[in-house]
Amino acid sequence: MSRSVEQWAAQLQQLDRSEWLAFLDSNSGLPGPRANTSLATALAHLADPGMVDQLLASDDEYQMLCGAVCLGAQVVDPEVRAKLRVLAVDERWRVREGVVIGIQEAADTDLPAVQSVVLDWAGDPEPLMARAAAAAICEPRLLRSPEAAAIAIDVCRHATAVLVALPGTARRSAAARSLRQSLGYCWSVAVAADPTALAEFKALDNTDPDVEWIVRTNLKKKRLARLL
DSSP: OOOOHHHHHHHHHTSOGGGHHHHHHHTSOOSSSSOOHHHHHHHHTTOOHHHHHHHHTOSOHHHHHHHHHHHHTTTTSHHHHHHHHHHHTOSSHHHHHHHHHHHHHHHHHOHHHHHHHHHHHHTOSSHHHHHHHHHHHOOGGGOOSHHHHHHHHHHHHHHHHHHHHSOHHHHTSHHHHHHHHHHHHHHHHHHHHOGGGHHHHHTSOTTSHHHHHHHHHHHTSHHHHTTO
């Protein structure tokens, strides 16, 4: 059975901080299909700024992921966001996912501030910035009120517009594919939380091949089955 964030945090606290990096390396879950994101999340609650800087300066992918989670958890700090923008477009998908995980941790304690950030990022012409916004906010635990769900719908709408606005050659980029892939599940999470948006979602422009794929893919998700 995998350990919880709280269990990993307890183990870290039993160690001297000088041992933490070695502990991360031995418990990273890499190489393998799944990195240990629970440990990275636990670290985000405990790491000091010096350790975060050390993690982000590393060439090790897991340490970078941990640093991204730590920094993402501080997204409400305007001075941190410039660094996060760099990490959100990193070529390594695990580092980008670390940003998303960290932002979701921040949202657990200050959802309004995170909502403001993701609304800003969702319309960014850089596809990976829009992708980070949608992936971060389209998390069921963050969408427990109609107001929160409505913001997730707004983010999906803006992020979809970013994809549609890309010229043909840019549509074939890895960044655009990543945004499309995320929108292939984010819309269903948002609509499941706000069923009143189902009609808007189904009315998206299916003459655009990427948008048609996004709609078709989301409609296959079990979370939307009960609405159909």
